[in-house]
Amino acid sequence: MSTLNAPRKRGKGKRLTDTERLQILGLFSAPVFANTAPSNRRVAKQYGVSESAIRALRLKETKIIERTNGKSKAQLDCTRRYATAAFPELETQLHAWLINMRRQKVSIPPNVVRHKAKSIANSFDPPLQFEASPGCLENYRRRSSVGITILHGEGGEVDKEDPELLAGLAVLSNIVATYPEHCVYNMDETELFYRTLPRKTLLAPDESPVSARGRKVPKDHVSLILCANSDGTHKIPITLVGKANEPLCVRGTSWPVHYFSQKKAWVDRE
Incomplete structure (x- = not known):
């Protein structure tokens, strides 16, 4: 052949x-x-x-x-392989923006970089025919030696192998099995940290992943209470718990959810 x-x-x-x-x-x-x-x-x-x-x-x-x-x-x-950028001026502006943001220790997740690249492309006259695809971002990273890392924060998980926990779950499972699904409800509490920055960020070429860590994590949050039955036929309206008695952002309007205040925005017995 x-x-x-x-x-x-x-x-x-x-x-x-x-x-x-x-x-x-x-x-x-x-x-x-x-x-x-x-x-x-x-x-x-x-x-x-x-x-x-x-x-x-x-x-x-x-x-x-x-x-x-x-x-x-x-x-x-x-840098082992070099390919010329299709839009060098766009890439120059994007790189300058990224370096400036990282000097201020701002987290820059990949989707933000793609959005910024598209914004720069539209600022040209006429706008550049540029698609800010994941592949374009990856090629830019390789050409410019831009790194990427996960910003590790505070964490801690429940020990799912704890014998006492497993025994309690077995008892609960037996009790729940005696009821029909539509009568079994599950209520869960979660916290929404509305000022938390993204954990994934791109790094400047001369920046070490270690230098991107150690920032204080904002703890501003509200608590949410979610509840529904097992077969999904009945969902209880969401309940929100915040610190303010009457937040300014919704003062004078009707709440789309049930709202309660607590000095630490926690769900307590009250």
């Missing part, structure tokens, strides 16, 4: 980082003595790549130096 028209496949050889590319170019551009310039073969063996890769690298010396100029060490160390 002919393979003349088959697409060319890249070999499984090593990909150099920009740091390694600059090191290699430095070996050829500044030898100690004129007659001590290393051979392509020797450098290829030293860095674990082919001689043709070294020759191609030397031919692109000017472009590589221009592309890497001004980049941080973190960017150079992790």
Whole structure:
């Protein structure tokens, strides 16, 4: 079967980082003595790549130096593959915005970056035909060496293997089984932290994941009481518990939910 028209496949050889590319170019551009310039073969063996890769690298010396100029060490160390942005001016503005936000320690989840990119695209005259897809964001991250991390907060879960808890659940299950589903109700309490920032954020190229942690988490919240029967045929209206006796945001209007006040916005016996 002919393979003349088959697409060319890249070999499984090593990909150099920009740091390694600059090191290699430095070996050829500044030898100690004129007659001590290393051979392509020797450098290829030293860095674990082919001689043709070294020759191609030397031919692109000017472009590589221009592309890497001004980049941080973190960017150079992790950039192995470079693709030109379809909208370089958009990407420049987006990157400047991201760096500014991270300097202020603002959490920037991926969906916010995509929304900002679309907003920048629409600010051009005429607007850019740009789709802020997840793939576009991922390509931008790779080109700009932008990291991503989960901001770990406070946490603690119930021990689901606790023997006492398991025994109590077994007793409760036996009692519930004696009633029809529409007569069995479940009430749950949850808290809505309405000032909490997103936990996932993008990081600037020279920013460590460790530096993105340790911020005080806002504790402003309200409590919600939710209740419905087992088969979903009857749902009790939501009850909300806040701190204020009469919040300003709804003063003079009718509440869409039942509202109660408590000094800590907790659900208590009262």
